[in-house]
Amino acid sequence: TVPKEPAVMRQNILNTTAAILACGIDPKKCFLFRQSLVPEHAELAWILGCLTNVPRLLRLPQWKTKRASQSSEGTVGLLTYPVLQAADILLYKSTHVPVGEDQVLHLELAQDIAQHFNKKYGEFFPVPKAILSEL
Numbered sequence: 001t002v003p004k005e006p007a008v009m010r011q012n013i014l015n016t017t018a019a020i021l022a023c024g025i026d027p028k029k030c031f032l033f034r035q036s037l038v039p040e041h042a043e044l045a046w047i048l049g050c051l052t053n054v055p056r057l058l059r060l061p062q063w064k065t066k067r068a069s070q071s072s073e074g075t076v077g078l079l080t081y082p083v084l085q086a087a088d089i090l091l092y093k094s095t096h097v098p099v100g101e102d103q104v105l106h107l108e109l110a111q112d113i114a115q116h117f118n119k120k121y122g123e124f125f126p127v128p129k130a131i132l133s134e135l
Contacts, residue, residue, distance in 0.1 A: 001066075001078040035088070045080070045087035048113050051120070052083050056112075060105055086110035090117075090125045098131045 004012070013034065020032065035041055057063060057079050067074035089097055089110045099107050107130050114125040 001075060001081055040091055041084070041087055044091050045084040048087050048090070048117070049080055049083045051116055052086075052109075052113060054079075056109070057082060060109070062102070062106070082106045082109050083113070086113045089128050090114055093126055094128050095126045096131050097128045098133055100133050104130060104132075 017032070021027070025032070060082060062082070063074065063079060066078055085106050086109055089107075090113070097107055097110075107128065111127050114127045118124055118127075
């Protein structure tokens with residue numbers, strides 16, 4: 001949600017890919033792809049954003065915390081990021097999502113969006129369940 005220099009972003013993508021491969025992820029056994037090259041993420045985020053009310057997003061603690069740490073009043077990207085996360089989850093019809101405690105409310109938003117969409121348009125998205133990580 002914070003603009004980055006294109007060269008820095010490209011290097012970050014390469015570094016992240018290298019780290020994933022170094023952890024032992026085998027690209028012959030799983031799909032590795034750059035999410036930003038899949039337009040359906042943004043398209044579904046737009047659709048889901050049209051079903052999500054602003055007051056709900058304004059109540060999320062991450063919005064309040066990050067907005068307070070920024071010099072401005074906060075960006076639309078920051079406000080709508082949880083809807084993009086919901087699109088990321090729902091696009092692949094995920095049934096279970098590993099999350100940390102700090103992301104539980106965002107997953108609950110994804111669950112609520114899935115239920116709202118299903119109620120309005122028929123059963124389409126599974127309602128994802130949280131798999132809480134233990135540290």
